[in-house]
Amino acid sequence: MKKLLFAIPLLLLFACNQENTIKITGRIQKGDGITLYLDKLHTASKETIDSVQLDKDGEFSFKTKSTQPEFYLLRLSNGKLITLLTAPNEEVEVNSIASHMNSAYIVSGSTGSAFVKDLNDKLNKTKDSLAVIKKELKEKKSDPNYSSISQNLLAKYIEVIQDQRDFSANFIMKNATSLSSYLALYQKIDKDTYTLNENADIKYAKIVASSMRALYPEHEYTKAVLANLKTMQDRLTNLKVKEMIAEKGTNYPNITLKNTKGTEVNLNSLDGKFIILSFWASQDVNSRKQNKTLKNIYKKYKNKGLEIYQVSIDQDEKLWKKAIKEDGLNWINVCDLENGSGLAVRNFNVQQIPANYLISQKGEIVGKNLYGIALEEKIADYIK
Known part of the structure; x- marks a missing residue:
């Protein structure tokens, strides 16, 4: 004793x-x-x-x-x-x-500093890969096979972003007790795009918040992630309430991009209309052919509740605006010229150009990648 x-x-x-x-x-x-x-x-x-x-x-x-x-x-x-x-x-x-x-x-x-290095090394590799893809897309615009080339590069672009997202999510699951998980939660691919940016990713915020609250209850980073989690939860709750009130059951992510005048236009601002969400590129031959079909359809149905929200993957403003003028496109045309509308492309899992989604007046996706007669027949089912 x-x-x-x-x-x-x-x-x-x-x-x-x-x-x-x-x-x-x-x-x-x-x-x-x-x-x-x-x-x-x-x-x-x-x-x-x-x-x-x-x-x-x-x-x-x-x-x-x-x-x-x-x-x-x-x-x-x-x-x-x-x-x-x-x-x-x-x-x-x-x-x-x-x-x-x-x-x-x-x-x-320092274990934490080693974790931070792993996170930053992976993010830098992702950014470098995306930059190479963007550069190749720009360099190949005059290639006669640009349509197929752009589709392959676009698929690769989405793959790289998804790989980064998986890495960030797995990192948090493995290292939730480290403050480095806070960094993983808020890393950005570009100034507007978080590596974890889908509504479902709130689960990772919950994991980080729960771990930090238990280990470091008074830490300023704990208070920050808890406040952000509440904001995310409130936003999702409000979204669900709005859907219940409207009784719509909307099943598509919103897009907010700038038109040719620099004004932001929300996809969900077209609520109540039948929407053709079209993805295209100004230098893609098939996209330009598709524009001719869209013009005929728009002329026929625009006064009956049809609207076209067209997203370009261009990164050259002059070429984008020139194609709009040449093709006489008088519907909503938007683009994120800095990133080739990468977030919208990713959220809608676009694998080819041109591509389209059909969104009914109830906010439901009722068709995908329909062209020609098949496209007009589907529209006719919803617009009388």
């Missing part, structure tokens, strides 16, 4: 001597004369903790106190940066080169 009583004060003394500090050391090569900052990342801002001007050796050392996991930035004055996720009493080592610090670095001594 005496030995046990003696051990207790020793344990208390050891606990009291834990400084709850984080030490970050390493070397940034070829950074002579550049200032390296250590920033603490908050949910909506950053706080500079320390800085050092690198010499020709590039070695640095930072030390700061922390009682819980936190996100930090190692940031160079040339704009390059590295995101770290540290835990109390970790000794983190980072090695990189100043000119490529954000894309190529080695980190050790």
Whole structure:
């Protein structure tokens, strides 16, 4: 019993001597004369903790106190940066080169920072793959086989995005107890598109929120994800209430894109009309042929409740507007020129160009990829 009583004060003394500090050391090569900052990342801002001007050796050392996991930035004055996720009493080592610090670095001594690197490496790979596809789409516009080429590239584009989504979801499932799951939840493919952006993905927000609430109840990131989860739940609840009131049972995702004048037009603003949702490309021969059919149908049914919402996958504004003018398209034409309308294409699982969906007056998808006589016959079933 005496030995046990003696051990207790020793344990208390050891606990009291834990400084709850984080030490970050390493070397940034070829950074002579550049200032390296250590920033603490908050949910909506950053706080500079320390800085050092690198010499020709590039070695640095930072030390700061922390009682819980936190996100930090190692940031160079040339704009390059590295995101770290540290835990109390970790000794983190980072090695990189100043000119490529954000894309190529080695980190050790920190499990959270290794997770962050995995997430960012995967996202950067996804962005690079999408950029290559976009470039090839642009370069092949004058190719006589552009129709088949664009279909293949479009399918590949969707595949790359889906692979990123699967990676993010699986990461959260495997690492829900790490604050890195918060990063996985809110990563973006571009400025408007989260890797997890479907209504069903609220389940991953619930997983992250539940884990963080249990482990770090007072953490600012916990409060942020809980607030965001409530917003998501309220939005879904309101959507369901609206559907119940309207008694429509709408079964298609909304699209919000800009028309040729730069004004945003929502697909669901056409509620109550029979809609042809058409996907096309200005340099695709089959798309231009399809426009002739659509013109005849639109002329016949536009005064009976038909509307066409046409989404272009173009990334060249001049070519898009030129084709609209040449073909005399006087219905709704929209496009996300920066991303080739990638989100809309993905949400509707478009695998070919041209493509179409038929949406009834009740908001139900009643046809897909119908052309010519088959398209007009289906419309005639709903518009008398």
